[in-house]
Every structure is written in C-alpha cells, then in structure tokens.
Amino acid sequence: MFAKILPILLLGFVLSACDLTQEIEVELPEYEPEVMVESYLEPGLPFSVVLTQTVGYFDDLKLIYVKEATVSISYGNQTDTLTAIELPLSTPGLELLLDTALLNTIRQFLGETIYLYGSITPVPTLYETPFTLNITTQEGKTLSSTTIIPKPITFEEPVVRFNERDKALLLTQFMDDAGQANFYRRVLDKREQEVTEQPDGSLDSAWVTNNYQDFLVDDELGNGQLQVFGTAFDWVEGDTLIQTIYSVTADYYKFVTSRDAAIAASLSPFGQPAKLRGNIVGGQGIFTGQSQATQEVVVRR
Numbered sequence: 001m002f003a004k005i006l007p008i009l010l011l012g013f014v015l016s017a018c019d020l021t022q023e024i025e026v027e028l029p030e031y032e033p034e035v036m037v038e039s040y041l042e043p044g045l046p047f048s049v050v051l052t053q054t055v056g057y058f059d060d061l062k063l064i065y066v067k068e069a070t071v072s073i074s075y076g077n078q079t080d081t082l083t084a085i086e087l088p089l090s091t092p093g094l095e096l097l098l099d100t101a102l103l104n105t106i107r108q109f110l111g112e113t114i115y116l117y118g119s120i121t122p123v124p125t126l127y128e129t130p131f132t133l134n135i136t137t138q139e140g141k142t143l144s145s146t147t148i149i150p151k152p153i154t155f156e157e158p159v160v161r162f163n164e165r166d167k168a169l170l171l172t173q174f175m176d177d178a179g180q181a182n183f184y185r186r187v188l189d190k191r192e193q194e195v196t197e198q199p200d201g202s203l204d205s206a207w208v209t210n211n212y213q214d215f216l217v218d219d220e221l222g223n224g225q226l227q228v229f230g231t232a233f234d235w236v237e238g239d240t241l242i243q244t245i246y247s248v249t250a251d252y253y254k255f256v257t258s259r260d261a262a263i264a265a266s267l268s269p270f271g272q273p274a275k276l277r278g279n280i281v282g283g284q285g286i287f288t289g290q291s292q293a294t295q296e297v298v299v300r301r
Contacts, residue, residue: 034283035052035137035141036284037135041288045122045123047080047121049082051069053066067115069117071134073131074132083117083119086113086114132146143282144280144281147279147289148289153174153227155174155245156173158170158297162301167234169234170230176224181218181219181223182223183217183252184219185214186213188231188241188244190209190240193207213231237299240297242296244294247291249289251288
C-alpha cells in the first residue's frame, strides 16, 4: 500500500513546486437514504422503536421520520405488533430512545415531538432470551435484528471516604461475570432540593437531579474481577447520590461509540464521515436490550 501512495505524494510535491493549479470537479453519486432504527428494550418498560431516514454527509442535518411501517417484536412464542404514536419530547422515559451524551447538541433538530412505534405491553423480564425485530416500510423495504437483555449486576456495599477537608469520594463496586464478555454503562447523579423564589415572594422547592458521570466501559481488563468506579472528593456529608449500572450488549457499546463520533463529525465543518456500527440487517441503527441496577447512597461518615 505504501509503495502505491508514496509516488503520488512525491508527484504532488513536484507539481506544487512548479506552481501548477487546476480545479477538479468530482461528481458524487446521488445519496440513497437508509432507514435508521433505534430501540432499547428494558424489562418493565413499554416496547418502543424509532424509525428515521439517514441523510447524506453534505445534506442539511434534519430528522425525517419513517411513518406507516409495520413493526413487530417476537420473543418465545409471542409476537407484539407495535402501533405508531406521536409524543411530546418531554415525555418521561424518552431519554432511553435518545440515549447520547450529545443530546443537548442535537435537540435543536428534534422538534417538540417524537414519532415512534410503541406498545402498552411491557418488556418481559427474560434475560438472555432472543428478541427479534421485524420491520416492513411502506415502500416494501424489510429490516430485522435480534438481541438479548443482559442480566443486571448486584452491587457490593458502597464505600465512602472523607479527606482532611471533610470532602468525600464514592466507590461503586460489583463483581463481573467471568463467563462472558460484559459491557456496562455507568451513570451517577446527585439529587438535591432546589428552592426558588416566586413572583409573590413565596418559596417553592423541588427535587432536581444533576448528572455527574455517564460513560461506557467493558470488562476486558477486569474479566471476572471486582469492578470499581470512583469519584473525586466532591461530596459533603448529607449529599444524596443515585448510581445506576446498566448491563448492555456488545452491539450497544459499538453503536454508541460510533454514533457519537458520527454526530460530532456531522456538526463539525472539519469532521470526517464516520461509519455507524449497528446490528440492523437491511438498514442502520441499533436494536438492543439492557437491564439496570440502581443504588441510592447518602454520604455519611
């Protein structure tokens, strides 16, 4: 490969030395949109699938929903056909469908509502059981995918340590299953009461949650060992911390890392096109299961 590239580089250097310039017009083939799928299965939550169209790298960034499709999810001997629904973007639970660290950046392209295919049927608690997604669009395109829901982790006792300045750190611990490759999403939030003054001078209080950590990790360097996630000395006695560990699939891990890279590239004038690494046959995107374990920690000595 280097033998072929090097002469081209040398030729470019020689031509530049001769101050020769020439404009070259390259005709690009017309971009053929694909169907983009996002579906996250979590036990106890309704089935939901979002279908959109991809846009070309040089096209305006916009969201085009795929409507009037037939969408079903099968598991065991049961098949659920999903119904098209339009919901306000503020609907609780939709953050699972828009699961990206760049959500605030792309929110301007989403509008006030989201169009999805859903069901009142909750996702059953069937860990390691195959779930199969089948989609047929109005134009006759077919898409499919299969995933599982990984088993949730079990927390060890959290560790809180104070320094000499009365600031505390938190250590989150759980044992990794040595029998397989595992992937986790770590989320840490701080819950606190926020007090605001109303126009009439009265005080109004509400509980708010602020995110502190949100990242993906695999167990490649600690397979079968105690997993430990920590924080800096950022907490004081009485702080309430909510920590969540999502057990996710390898497909999810690959998709999210490649998707965020693609979004960043699309929003940058200097970005290079990035390829999504999904698991949808006949299209792009992700169909995946996840489970979560949540633990509330009140910082105490």
